[in-house]
Amino acid sequence: MYTIKTLNNIAQCGLDVFHTDQFTIDNDSNQADAIVLRSFNLHDVEINSTVKAVARAGAGVNNIPVPAYTERGIVVFNTPGANANAVKEMVLTTLMASSRNLFAGVAWTKSLQGKGKEIPKLVEAGKKQFVGNEIKGKTLGVIGLGAVGARVANDALNLDMDVIGYDPFISVDTAWNLSRNVQRAFNLDQLFENSDYITVHVPLTDDTKGMFNDQAFRIMKDGVHILNFSRGELVNELDMAIALESGKVGKYITDFPNENILKMNNTVAIPHLGASTKESEENCAIMAARQIKDFLETGNIRNSVNFPNASLPYTGKQRVTAYHKNVPNMVGQITSVLSNYHLNIADMVNRSRGDYAYTMIDVDNQFNGDITTKLEEEIQQIPGMVTVRII
Known part of the structure; x- marks a missing residue:
């Protein structure tokens, strides 16, 4: 029996994935096998040694101490692509609405409340200040062609825009789906x-932090619109304020408002609504739950941000999983222990990621609980071994 703990409200359709005899959901447990969360901050929380995996129902994992969990052998999952359509729709909505000065126009119209019969005449006289531009024939630059960026690029083409994409790390799957x-x-x-418009869809790293800065603005067209639905820290806010004031940047649309942003001219500050749809929350919850369930039941890993992705068809044979330092002869030492117990290897996979590696080995022989405990203990004693689990 596996115990699941949730630290945020997780959509019921996601929790339903765990409605089997092998799982129980107990949010008060201190002995959970896995945690499912959304934006709950785990940086200041000590989690029990029983926790084998954490799944973020969303793409960003800034709220999770990933390096510390990596050293402890805790798999961290996210759900890339589950909220991609929601974010795409928000990007395209704000792209068109900001280009037509819709947000400022609506706010101005609201200010006419109380003018009574004068309102129609005031509207006709005042609408000139909100004349905007059509996006047809304009060029959209898309930085990051992952699940969101590729969808934005394809749909922008269907809106008769020209699209330029930049992504030095584009995946094969994305390349197949990109127009x-x-x-x-x-x-x-x-x-x-x-680019007349630029939208960014990259993670926050040391390389991308502050990538929108004075040096970048100098290269851009005058009046460019910049859309940021990825991370607020991608933008140097001091440089952005100056660029907006001078008109170098025509508008800055961001999903990450703060005090500095709200003081800037020509900004559209959205209260972090990019992925806030019922469908998105449900998709993320289901995807997170399925990844946790598959890992606990079979050891397979998909969409981990710290472990290598590794998959081996589960046939019901007993499986040894080991997470260890990525050093020579680790697999040899593991198989040597198995050999000492006269266990035949039926199938295996070994994948590495940076300083660590993950190994799964299926064995033909069935063995009892006593051997399981001894086997885990012996493999765990191998220098460089982090965690061992027999399924």
């Missing part, structure tokens, strides 16, 4: 120089 009409930028400067 051939998306022009490839070989560097960011090329995208900056040619």
